Every structure is written in structure tokens, then in C-alpha cells.
Amino acid sequence: MAQVSTLPRNEAGIETAIGILKQRFGDRLQTSAAIREQHGHTTTWIENQSPDAVVFPHSTEEVAEIVRTCAAHHVPIIPFGTGTSLEGHVNAPAGGLSVDLSQMNRILAVNAGDLDCVVQPGVTRDDLNTHLRDQGLFFPIDPGANASLGGMAATRASGTNAVRYGTMKDNVLSLEAVMPDGQIIRTGHRARKSSAGYDLTRLLIGAEGTLGIITEMTLRLQGIPEAISSARCSFPTVDAACQAVMMTIQYGIPVARIELLDEMSVKAANAYSGLNLPETPLLLLEFHGSDTGAAEQAETFGQIADEFGGTDFAATSTTEERNKLWQARHDMYWASLQLRPGARGISTDVCVPISRLAECVTAAQDQARELGLLAPIVGHVGDGNFHTLLLIDMDNANEVAAADGFVGWLNDLAISMEGTCTGEHGIGQGKRPYLVRELGAATSYMSAIKAALDPDNIMNPGKIL
Amino acid sequence: MAQVSTLPRNEAGIETAIGILKQRFGDRLQTSAAIREQHGHTTTWIENQSPDAVVFPHSTEEVAEIVRTCAAHHVPIIPFGTGTSLEGHVNAPAGGLSVDLSQMNRILAVNAGDLDCVVQPGVTRDDLNTHLRDQGLFFPIDPGANASLGGMAATRASGTNAVRYGTMKDNVLSLEAVMPDGQIIRTGHRARKSSAGYDLTRLLIGAEGTLGIITEMTLRLQGIPEAISSARCSFPTVDAACQAVMMTIQYGIPVARIELLDEMSVKAANAYSGLNLPETPLLLLEFHGSDTGAAEQAETFGQIADEFGGTDFAATSTTEERNKLWQARHDMYWASLQLRPGARGISTDVCVPISRLAECVTAAQDQARELGLLAPIVGHVGDGNFHTLLLIDMDNANEVAAADGFVGWLNDLAISMEGTCTGEHGIGQGKRPYLVRELGAATSYMSAIKAALDPDNIMNPGKIL
Numbered sequence: 019m020a021q022v023s024t025l026p027r028n029e030a031g032i033e034t035a036i037g038i039l040k041q042r043f044g045d046r047l048q049t050s051a052a053i054r055e056q057h058g059h060t061t062t063w064i065e066n067q068s069p070d071a072v073v074f075p076h077s078t079e080e081v082a083e084i085v086r087t088c089a090a091h092h093v094p095i096i097p098f099g100t101g102t103s104l105e106g107h108v109n110a111p112a113g114g115l116s117v118d119l120s121q122m123n124r125i126l127a128v129n130a131g132d133l134d135c136v137v138q139p140g141v142t143r144d145d146l147n148t149h150l151r152d153q154g155l156f157f158p159i160d161p162g163a164n165a166s167l168g169g170m171a172a173t174r175a176s177g178t179n180a181v182r183y184g185t186m187k188d189n190v191l192s193l194e195a196v197m198p199d200g201q202i203i204r205t206g207h208r209a210r211k212s213s214a215g216y217d218l219t220r221l222l223i224g225a226e227g228t229l230g231i232i233t234e235m236t237l238r239l240q241g242i243p244e245a246i247s248s249a250r251c252s253f254p255t256v257d258a259a260c261q262a263v264m265m266t267i268q269y270g271i272p273v274a275r276i277e278l279l280d281e282m283s284v285k286a287a288n289a290y291s292g293l294n295l296p297e298t299p300l301l302l303l304e305f306h307g308s309d310t311g312a313a314e315q316a317e318t319f320g321q322i323a324d325e326f327g328g329t330d331f332a333a334t335s336t337t338e339e340r341n342k343l344w345q346a347r348h349d350m351y352w353a354s355l356q357l358r359p360g361a362r363g364i365s366t367d368v369c370v371p372i373s374r375l376a377e378c379v380t381a382a383q384d385q386a387r388e389l390g391l392l393a394p395i396v397g398h399v400g401d402g403n404f405h406t407l408l409l410i411d412m413d414n415a416n417e418v419a420a421a422d423g424f425v426g427w428l429n430d431l432a433i434s435m436e437g438t439c440t441g442e443h444g445i446g447q448g449k450r451p452y453l454v455r456e457l458g459a460a461t462s463y464m465s466a467i468k469a470a471l472d473p474d475n476i477m478n479p480g481k482i483l
Numbered sequence: 484m485a486q487v488s489t490l491p492r493n494e495a496g497i498e499t500a501i502g503i504l505k506q507r508f509g510d511r512l513q514t515s516a517a518i519r520e521q522h523g524h525t526t527t528w529i530e531n532q533s534p535d536a537v538v539f540p541h542s543t544e545e546v547a548e549i550v551r552t553c554a555a556h557h558v559p560i561i562p563f564g565t566g567t568s569l570e571g572h573v574n575a576p577a578g579g580l581s582v583d584l585s586q587m588n589r590i591l592a593v594n595a596g597d598l599d600c601v602v603q604p605g606v607t608r609d610d611l612n613t614h615l616r617d618q619g620l621f622f623p624i625d626p627g628a629n630a631s632l633g634g635m636a637a638t639r640a641s642g643t644n645a646v647r648y649g650t651m652k653d654n655v656l657s658l659e660a661v662m663p664d665g666q667i668i669r670t671g672h673r674a675r676k677s678s679a680g681y682d683l684t685r686l687l688i689g690a691e692g693t694l695g696i697i698t699e700m701t702l703r704l705q706g707i708p709e710a711i712s713s714a715r716c717s718f719p720t721v722d723a724a725c726q727a728v729m730m731t732i733q734y735g736i737p738v739a740r741i742e743l744l745d746e747m748s749v750k751a752a753n754a755y756s757g758l759n760l761p762e763t764p765l766l767l768l769e770f771h772g773s774d775t776g777a778a779e780q781a782e783t784f785g786q787i788a789d790e791f792g793g794t795d796f797a798a799t800s801t802t803e804e805r806n807k808l809w810q811a812r813h814d815m816y817w818a819s820l821q822l823r824p825g826a827r828g829i830s831t832d833v834c835v836p837i838s839r840l841a842e843c844v845t846a847a848q849d850q851a852r853e854l855g856l857l858a859p860i861v862g863h864v865g866d867g868n869f870h871t872l873l874l875i876d877m878d879n880a881n882e883v884a885a886a887d888g889f890v891g892w893l894n895d896l897a898i899s900m901e902g903t904c905t906g907e908h909g910i911g912q913g914k915r916p917y918l919v920r921e922l923g924a925a926t927s928y929m930s931a932i933k934a935a936l937d938p939d940n941i942m943n944p945g946k947i948l
Contacts, residue, residue: 131729131838132867174678185676187685188653203925209834210866211650212903213639213689215910215918215947216929220652220685224678241735264596270706272737308783311776318773369674373596401675402597438677445680453680460668463936464681470935471928482680 022064022447025112025480031091032113036071038087039115046074046121057098057116059109063364063412063421064448069096069110074121078194078202078233081117085231086200088115094479097227099169100142102161104365105446107173107226111480117231119168125149126234133239134191134208139168139232146237155239158183161442162348168232173444174224178347181267181400182274182306183240185442187223194234195222198472208236221467226444227478229471243306246274247335248343249316250303251328252296256280256383259299260376262319262326263399267372269322271315273400275304277347280383282394283354290353291346296330301399302347304340347396354394354407361392361409366425368432369403369441378435382406382428389420403441430455445482453482487529487912490577490945496556497578501536503552504580511539511586522563522581524574528829528877528886529913532574534561534581541586543659543667543698550696551665553580559944562692564634565607567626569830570911572638572691576945582696584633590614591699598704599656599673604633604697611702620704623648623739626907627813633697638909639689643812646732646865647739647771648705650907652688659699660687663937673701686932691909692943694936708771711739712800713808714781715768716793717761721745721848724764725841727784727791728864732837734787736780738865740769742812745848747859748819755818756811761795766864767812769805812861819859819872826857826874831890833897834868834906843900847871847893854885868906895920910947918947 040047048054049071058066075081088095094114101108110116123140130153137146144164146157161170161177169175171193176185183189192206205218222230253259259278266273279287279300287293301323305315316333323331334340346353355363370378379395386393386406397404406428408421429439429452439445439452454461465483468475505512513519514536523531540546553560559579566573575581588605595618602611609629611622626635626642634640636658641650648654657671670683687695718724724743731738744752744765752758766788770780781798788796799805811818820828835843844860851858851871862869871893873886894904894917904910904917919926930948933940 129836129838131733132836133732134836174682176676180676184653187682188649197928201924201927203928204922205925206922207898207903208836208901209868209897209903209906210837211641211645211834211868211906213905213907213909214903214914214921215689215926216694216932217639217652217682217685217689218925218928220682221932224680224682229681241733243735267598268596268706270708307776308779310779311772314773314775369676371594371597371599371673372675373594403674403676432674433672436673438672438674438679440678441674441676442678444678449679456679457669457671459666460670460683461680462666463662463668463683466935467681467686467932470931 022067022106022109022111024067027113028092031093032070035087035091035093036115039073039084042083043073048072057101057108057118059106060101062104063362064106064109067109067111069116070113072116072118074118076121078196081196081231081233082200082202084115084117085196085198088476089198089200089474092474092476094476096478097172097231099139099166100164102163102165103169103173103446104443105448107444107446107481109447119166122233128153130155132208133241134236135239136234136236137167138234139166141167143167143170150239154242156242157237158240159186159189167235167237171223171232171235172225172227176442178275178277178398180398181276182272187220189238190219190223191236191238192219193222193232193236195230195232197230198477224444226446226481228468228481229477245307245309245312245335246340247305247312247316247333248303248340249319249331249333250343251301251323251331253299253301254327256299256379257376258326259301260379260399262301262323262328264372265322266319267400269318271318273303273315274306276400277302278397278399278404279350280379280395283350283396286353286357286394287346287350290356291349293346302343350396351407354409357394358392358409362412364408364410364421365405366408366428367403367405367440367443368428368437369401370432370435370437372402374435374437375399375402378431379404381431385424385427389424391420391424401441402437447481450482487532487571487574487576489532492578493557496558497535500552500556500558501580504538504549508538513537522566522573522583524571525566527569528827529571529574532576534575535578537581537583539583539586543661546582546661546696546698547665547667549580549582550661550663553941554663554665554939557939557941559941561943562637562696564604564631565629567628567630568634568638568911569908570913572909572911572946574912584631587698593618595620597673598706599701600704601699601701602632603699604631606632608632608635615704619707621707622702623705624651624654632700632702636688636697636700637690637692641907643740643742643863645863646741647737652685654703655684655688656701656703657684658687658697658701660695660697662695663942689909691911691946693933693946694942710772710774710777710800711805712770712777712781712798713768713805714784714796714798715808716766716788716796718764718766719792721764721844722841723791724766725844725864727766727788727793729837730787731784732865734783736783738768738780739771741865742767743862743864743869745844745860748815748861751818751822751859752811752815755821756814758811767808815861816872819874822859823857823874827877829873829875829886830870831873831893832868832870832905832908833893833902834866835897835900835902837867839900839902840864840867843896844869846896850889850892854889856885856889866906867902912946915947
């Protein structure tokens, strides 16, 4: 486990606040070791730092009451969605209270005419899409995990569809939040755009719960397109695949998804998902549009792929074939783990300008090889974003150290290429050193904002800054 | 003129700082009455509040030097682009120094492969698009005026293309700014997306120069589409036109522009631009795509229009016809003034959910009629955003009061419809009361951020908050 530092604990305050809230919330406040551990960090390799208790509010007013109690006693509050974040976002390095929002899971309104909806933060993206399907609508952001929408907003999540539909910052019209002093605010209403004052919506999106707890969101929706089709194409090299991606974006083909699997990932997918793909870099695409439009996009992409030595191009508009391919993509984490049974998968995320992508991915492959690390790569390459999954024997200290070194090296490389140390996973605990390397002096203004809004540092302390 | 309050002046500090900067900048610091007045508010009806001097920096370092000098002497700084904002953004209610960024007008890089560019804030959108044309690229945001890109970012501008391409918040990847203490920061680099820390990019976009001066921007670009075509269609009522808009958006037709002209605006356009359009509500559209795609969009829109009683539908893909129509749209301000020669045009801007648009526009027409005000309406209706241009005899106190009442009434109406008091013009001085009505408690956190980053309130004081 990677060690992360603990912070001083306010024992007396924690005991008092939990006592008060236990009286108020009864069984909806839990202190068992199992539940506490489940609400500390459980994904990838950062050690678990459990909260002292977990509370399950049902309403914004209840969240406000919890925050006011914790504020009065200077007790840390860690908002919790589904716990699928990857950089230690839900850990409790100073102890305190995990606020689990999973029971605030109501869809409050769907305004089909306006292509928007209002949801509580505990609604998951699958729940929302299931609810919307009959109305011909969908919410496009898909980070892979069936995360809660509140957690997705708090971490500025994105995923495979971002190349066309943007990230959470582009798909939340406004939100309601409980601020560190317990006051409830709305950052906007249902207008598609607004120039009214500072953009508190975007400030809270990606703040990872360090500036307030999101308690309601107004989301943009999309109509389910008339046609959805898929294509896949193999390439001789990562460079050739990336050149094809760049040309596709430059041509303005409105691809909905364009994913890269490197040769090792393809190998893993073949074995795990019973596919028979050439074991060279693969692009996997999805097109949304009218029947004619989607077909035209696939055809144009086929021509581009051809120019860059693409082989085994296959397009399909049948739902079954499409689902099979995308299921394989979604199962990549499990497929990759099978490359080395017993290993832990450590996913690290960077994003670079697309013109540097081939160079960055190839360098990452070479570096992993040099360090003797097994590290399949998949990427949302339309955005220049990719994930390296390091398969590590956690009992081998040398290997863990090599993986740690690799992560630092890759983040520095991405930053040196005018990219970012995280395209979508966020900073949490794991990436704090890289944030400073990437943004330097700007982080001091982030700290000033944090101090202004949360002077006692009770909202998710030890994250981002 | 609408009166706006002045703020206490720091005479000694202003004199000292201007003295120091005059020595440093020589002729690039101007104090003539004409130049000072030109740098106070000159558009629409808010009175002019001139700065004490205007300085023309050439580099980020010079901006930082100016800010450090003003900070040391507690002197207000008002960033100035082209002065086309509408709500008093460039006024100097406490005096101080206007920092005119028009000479920082270099395009520093165009990265065609990444569809981005790096520009100084004084580059105007026309300059940028002229520069990009040969490379098959364009920057889509078009607020009408040939504004500076720095000013457009500072006011979170949008305009006719926003329905497809978003607003400035969606098209600035990152920026460099001089903060109120004179420190230079970068909020990000050239990655398409990032989850690295608080979104300072979006915080500075729309902050109207109250949190810092934008000195460089990395912008997203688009490829010029293969085909651009236009269509127009007349409707019996505003309601019918808005129903057609709503259906168009719901169908997922990726219209690049969809503009409403109400009957009075059409009348003005006919007279001014020599057109012969039916004098009923008009929708004016633009489609971007492949040849097939753009044609298909126009055809589908034609079917929708038909369903809602649209008449005189005409689509064109010839550049000449298209330019004529859009030139008429761009000239609406001048055309409308001709409805009442000698009157001043007061443009007020609201944005509502699209399902409420017809109701809001119709109510605005009725209210203007009841008050005896001539008030043509045009709107970026794909976003639910529209502008009412009140044509006012400024020597008639009753009329001015009625206009003032109308603006307040319309803003309250938009807010009551879950909309916003400004879709794109910003708050400036003119809309400060409505910001509080719209966002209530949230504004206290805006004030806390302002106080944390600019404790002496030197950056564009008297705006937004």
C-alpha cells in the first residue's frame, strides 16, 4: 500500500459531534469497522484511512444539519458517493464523518422539452439512464464505473463520451450545495447559459468535496440519436493509430467515442472477452447521428484509417455486435488483471495535447518495459487522455517502488508536454505533488479560496491542496 | 443617462501611482479627457465614469508591473478590451487606471493538429478568424461586436453560435492572468480536459476583471465545416416559432445558429437591409456539416417548421444569399434604431429554459406595448436567450423611468421562470441588484472569494458585487 500522511485529529470534537448526530440520526449513523472501512479508500493502492462514522442523510436539510454540527465542533466531513474514485478522495486522514449520499437518490424532475433534469447526488448514471430511456433521452457522461452523479460532478469526471459531449463541467447546468458553514446555496437555475456572476457551478465541480457538498444538480440531457454505430480498426503502431485519431478530429467528424487499446490491452481483451482481434494497437469508435450521418462518419473514418495503414476495419450498426465490443472495452480492467493473476491494478491517468499523444503513449510503454512492469494502456484518445494500468505484486517492495517512480515520471512527462497530471481521475491524495508541479503559483490562489470558504478546513481535508 | 453610484476615491494613491507609471510608460500612459472618456462606459444608457488615466501595456510583465504599482498604492484597475460591453463593465466609479489591452494583440501560436491556439487578450475575434482562415480553422464564438477575445472571456460572452459551440467558458482551455497582487499565474496548459484542482479558468471567465487581468488564452478551435448552409422560415406567432425551435433541439439537429426576430425586428430589417420578408416572427438558421449532413439538417428543420405553421421556408447554400441574411441579422441594432431615429437603444438580455421562451418573449412584447415602449426583440433562441432593444427618448424622464421599470420587470420574470438575469451580457454595474435576486446566498460566497483574492478591492471595483 502506498502510505499517505495522516493529519492531526480533533478527538474531543469528533466524539461530541458523532454523539449529537447519533441521537439525531439513530441507525442512519453507523460506526462499525466494516462500514467505516468500506467508506475509506478501497480502490487501487492508496492505504485505507477510515472515517470515525458514516451518516446517511435523506435531504439537503439533513446534510445542512450535519455540516452545521460538524462545523460547530471542527470535525472533518468527507462526502461519499459510490467510492469508485481512484486517488484516495474518500479517505479520512484526520478522521471525522463520512457523509454517504447514496440514499439521496431521487430523480426530482425530467424536463424533456428543455433537455434537462434535476437529480439528487446519489443517483447513479445507470439509474438515470434507465429512467430516461423511455423518453428517448440520455445523460452522456460515462466514466466506466456506475458512479453517483454527485461524485462524478465533485471529481469533474468524464470518460469515453467526452470527445463529443464534454465532461461533467459541460453537462451540469447548475447545482445546489451545502457550504462549509452549513448554508444552502444554489449556483444557478435552468437557463442553458448565464453570465450572472462568478461561476460557482464550475468551482464546485472538481473541487472534490473540499468546498461544499453537492446536494442537487440540474443536468443537461441529450436525445438518444436515431442511429448509433460502431467501428474498429487495427493499426501497425500506436503512432499510426494516433495519427488517424488526429485526422479524424481535424476533419470535424463528430465521433461519440474514440478509444485506443494498445497491443497488450488487445491481447488481454482477446483472452478475457473471447475476441479474435489482431494483437496490434486498436481503435474502437462509436458514431451518433441520423442513419445517413452515422454511416457517413464511419465511412469517412474508414478512409482516414486506410491512409494510416489501418487494417481489419469493421463497422457495424447492429446493437449486439456493438455491445460486444464496448462490453470488452468496459471489461478492460478485469481483462488486464488476468494478464497477471494476483496482481493489483494501479490505474494512472494523464492527458496531453493530441499531437503529443503517440509520443507520450510510446514513451510510457518503453518506460514500463525498461522497469520490467506489465502495463497495458487504454485511452480516450480523442481528448489525448489515457490510462496506464500497472499490474503490481504488492508484496514486492521493489516493484511497488518502481510503480511509484513510473507514476511520477509519467506525470512529469505529461506536464512537460503541455498536458495535465490528470485528465479525469482528479487530484485526491495521490496527485497532490503533481498539481503543484503543473500549476505552480496558481495553487496558492486555490488555497486562498479554500481558506476563505472553509476557514477551519473541515471539508474533505488533505485532498487537492 | 441612468445614474450609477460613485465610490470613494483614493486621490493621493491615484496621483502617486499615475506619476510612477507615467515615468515608466511615457506616451503609453494617457490622461487626456477624450481618451479617458472613451475608456469609461460609452454604450447604451449607463452614465460614463472615466478613469484617471489609460495605460497601454505590451506584455504580461508590463501588466504585472502596472498591477503591482496600483496594488502598492491601493489604486483601482479597470481592464479594457474594445469597450463593447453593455452593462458598465469599464466604468471607473472610484477612478483609477484603465488598462487597455488592445496593443497586446499577438497570435502567439496556432496548433492546427490540436485544434487550439494561444493568443494575447487584445486580439479581436475577426482578427483571429482572418488569421485562421487559410488553415481551414475558425473560432466560433460570435457576440456580434468585433470584441477582443480577452474581453469576451472576462464577460463569458457567447452569441449566435453558442447553441452548437457553447460559450467562452467552453472554448477557453486555459489562461494566464495577472492576479490582484501582481503575481502571474497559468490556470492550465493545452490538454483538452483536466481534473487538476479548482477550475480557476472558469472562475476568471465571467469574473469581469474583478479577480485578475487575463493576459493570455489558449482557445479551442474548430475546423471550417465542409458545408455551411442557411435557412429562414416565417411563423404566424412567436409561440409557433419557439415550438419549432424546441422540437429542432429535441431532435438533436446540430444547428449552428437558430435566431428569432420578432415581427417588429423583421419590419426593421426589411426597411434597413432592403429585404422583403413577411412581417411575422422569423427564424434564421445556419447548418454546419458535410454536404449531405447540412442538407439533411435543413430538410429536417423544414419538416418541423411545416408542422408548426411555418411559411416561406427558404434554404440556401450559396455564400452570397447566406451572407445577406446574416448581415441583416448582424445589423439589427442599427436597423432597429431606424424605427425611431434619434432614440437611444437600450439592450437588455435574459435567458430562460426554452420551454418558457415563447411565454417570456410574448409577455415582454405585451409589457412593452402596455408601457408604450418601442422594443424589438431578437434572440439566440436555441439557448432560450433573447435581447429586447428599448428605443428610448433619453430626454423624456417618464420614458426613461418606464424603460428602467421594464428592465427590472423582465429580469424578475426571467428569474421566476428558472432563468437568469443575463445570458451573455454580464452583470457589470447595471445588473447587480438582479444578481442578488437570482442567486441569493450564493453571492455571499462570491464576495468571500473576491475578498480573499483581492482584499483591497482594486480590481474593477463596483462591478458584479
